[in-house]
């Protein structure tokens with residue numbers, strides 16, 4: 001299957017040789033070719049350039065031509081932090097929060113992560129897969145081309161492995177790039193209440209070896225937070241993951257700054273995620289680091305907690321990504337376009353910074369920047385086509401109603417524009 005997109009008003013995120021990530025001031029540069037074309041072949045980006053330099057395709061057989069006059073084309077979203085596999089929604093907790101309870105208070109009553117774990121325990125692997133697949137299809141239709149997914153609602157060896165196997169099956173079923181993270185340290189399992197050290201030992205001695213044995217996860221994760229896992233416990237998990245060949249992506253600084261970020265940067269974490277509460281030492285540790293700071297604006301919106309100080313991080317030379325955090329408790333949405341809008345509206349990021357954070361840096365936060373996140377020959381043909389608009393900033397400006405009119409995933413038209 002071959003596709004030619006012609007007459008593109010602006011082709012954004014173009015690189016002959018894409019950087020592996022963008023940091024600080026680089027994030028405000030979104031290379032663009034005006035009046036451009038893009039050719040796709042066998043699911044890959046084959047050629048792009050200005051319509052003025054158009055050499056012409058000589059073989060028009062099996063070629064679908066899309067006229068993108070007046071529209072922008074950009075790389076598809078790379079959503080580097082989700083909990084897409086879960087058993088059920090938690091809208092009653094949403095009501096509780098409206099009535100005044102906090103996320104922490106709901107968790108203390110057995111709601112939150114433990115509520116999701118109880119629901120998931122009684123669900124078969126097949127049922128869990130059936131529930132997750134439409135969520136993933138919806139995300140792809142909204143423009144996500146690669147995604148990270150976590151376990152963390154299992155909290156027992158059996159149920160953590162069940163979640164990770166579902167993630168593997170979602171990858172096989174859809175063919176999209178999915179990276180998986182083992183998040184056994186999401187909460188202390190209910191049957192280990194009062195025995196936290198025993199639960200941590202279970203993670204270290206049984207879960208991580210079992211996950212590695214089946215090659216079910218790319219990364220280890222932990223919820224480093226008061227009432228969940230301490231900095232020391234988190235670093236034990238990071239070290240054990242490393243012994244088994246898994247790098248780390250860690251939930252940190254959501255409600256409290258415990259001081260883990262400098263240690264995680266030193267330990268070579270791929271990303272540190274959430275960061276709603278930041279101290280000067282955290283910002284300094286991320287200055288020039290390869291560890292990506294991942295902001296989750298949909299979670300800030302949904303829980304009414306602070307937004308990550310992205311402006312400050314970028315101005316201090318950090319590499320920043322944006323992801324959805326799609327999960328039933330704190331961000332029940334896979335809408336990356338909305339996350340990008342919020343990055344501009346609430347986090348003072350420029351449209352170029354927000355788009356880079358959601359594409360190339362999102363790919364980097366999954367170690368997928370060689371194949372995803374930019375318009376580069378040979379990369380996977382995951383692209384978005386906007387509605388007709390005068391400036392690309394119309395995309396984040398048009399919040400709530402996505403201005404994405406067309407979606408191409410692995411060279412297949414998932415959503416067609418109306419020409």
Ligand SMILES: N=CN[C@@H](CCC(=O)O)C(=O)O
Nearest residue numbers: 112113223299325327329330
């Ligand atoms: N903060 C920890 N984990 C999830 C929420 C999990 C849940 O509430 O189910 C998050 O990233 O926001």
Ligand SMILES: [Zn+2]
Nearest residue numbers: 081083251325
């Ligand atoms: Zn999360």
